[in-house]
Amino acid sequence: MSASSHASTFAPPIAPDGRPSLIGLDRSELEATLGTLGLPAFRARQVWHWLYHRGVTSFEAMTTLAKPVREQLAERFSIERPAVTRDQASVDGTRKWLIKMNDGQEVEAVHIPETDRGALCVSSQVGCTLTCRFCHTGTQPLVRNLGPDEILSQILTARDALGEWPAPGTNPNNVTSMLTNIVMMGMGEPLYNYDNVAKALRIAMDGDGVAISKRRITLSTSGVVPMMRQCGAELGVNLAVSLHAVTDAIRDELMPINRAYPIRELMQACRDYPGATNARRITFEYVMLKGVNDSLADANALVRLLSGIPAKVNLIPFNPWPGSSFECSSRTQIERFAQVLLAAGYASPVREPRGRDILAACGQLRSDSLRQKKIRAEAAPETAAATS
Ligand code: SAH
Ligand code: SF4
Secondary structure (H helix, E strand, O other), X not given: OOOXXXXXXXXXXXXXXXXXXXXXXXXXXXXXXXXXXXXXXXXXXXXXXXXXXXXXXXXXXXXXXXXXXXXXXXXXXXXXXXXXXXXXXXXXXXXXXXXXXXXXXXXXXXXXXXXXXXXXXOOOEEOOOOOOOOOOHHHOOOOEEOOHHHHHHHHHHHHHXXXXXXXXXXXXXXXXXXXXXXXXXXXXXXXXOHHHHHHHHHHHHOOOOOOOOHHHEEEEEOOOHHHHHHHHHHOOOEEEEEOOOOOHHHHHHHOOHHHHOOHHHHHHHHHOOOOOOOOOOEEEEEEEEOXXXXXXXXXXXXXXXXXXXXXXXXEEEOOOOOOOOOOEOXXXXXXXXXXXXXXXXXXXXXXXXXXXXXXOXXXXXXXXXXXXXXXXXXXXXXXXXXXX
């Protein structure tokens, strides 16, 4: 797959019953689409408000529209959500939804609550074309880009499940939200599906809607250098870079993308990232793999690499998954590594793994239905083959 996205020009997604969906159209597309029914621009603005500010899932609920207009819309268009096929809650409050798209493919979205806020980890692709050796998503055989509607639907679905759409007449600013941040850190490489990710995020950022500001959105990339500048210039979201190694030899082994865009080019793209300042630093993610990338020499080399970049470091304990071939560094080694960074002025929080018990932690996402089929196949080959 090339670095640029394969997103097509405006073609509304189609619901299973054949009606085109209005979800994921930008404002001008929505206006043009409703215009085909002779509806004026202000109707599009009303529908937008109902879809993204109130979160309704039926035209019937759009009470500021005359009944015949609602009926006309329902006949022609769909605004349904994709089906949630599994809803799991971790002992630590993390929640994971398996969402089935119209072609039967499934993706995962994960909500990570804090005391008074929460982040939604959103997927950009079914699986991932990259095959980072420590990542479960990279082992999923089926891969495709998600459409803007499918990316956005994860956010809408989470809001449904968390019950966070403002009720009519209430001031949404007074509602405490547990979905305050979005992290593009789910399944897939978001910069390999840039156009669709950008479209979905622009809708999520729109003030009359989900209204999550770019300052509360972080996009994580494995290092798709040619797309980084465009992402910063056009979306202005926070950037996270999955670095994970300080030499090309090790990074080539861990992350095949390094062979196309080696560390030197990646660090230059970080220096050039529009909008990176000391107030808005680039996050460098570093997964701690025992005996692979966790020596104190590695920590010192990391400090040298970061010089001149407004950076913070997130040390991620490796999250094992069934069949993975790495071990997580010891707690003491992670702390020693963090100390070196701290001495150089980088506070580097160790990211506590959340939702490990439901395989919802970083790098553990992989369509559950595939896992289930595999488990069934191992248990009873004939039955599983017949049902898959
Ligand atoms: N494709 C993007 C975003 C999704 S992965 C990227 O690679 O940045 C989100 C983060 O989880 C990345 O930093 C990734 O390297 C990390 N990760 C992958 N597998 C992991 C694992 N098993 N344990 C801990 N972190 C992992
Ligand atoms: Fe893809 Fe990111 Fe996993 Fe690498 S770490 S395989 S880029 S999802």
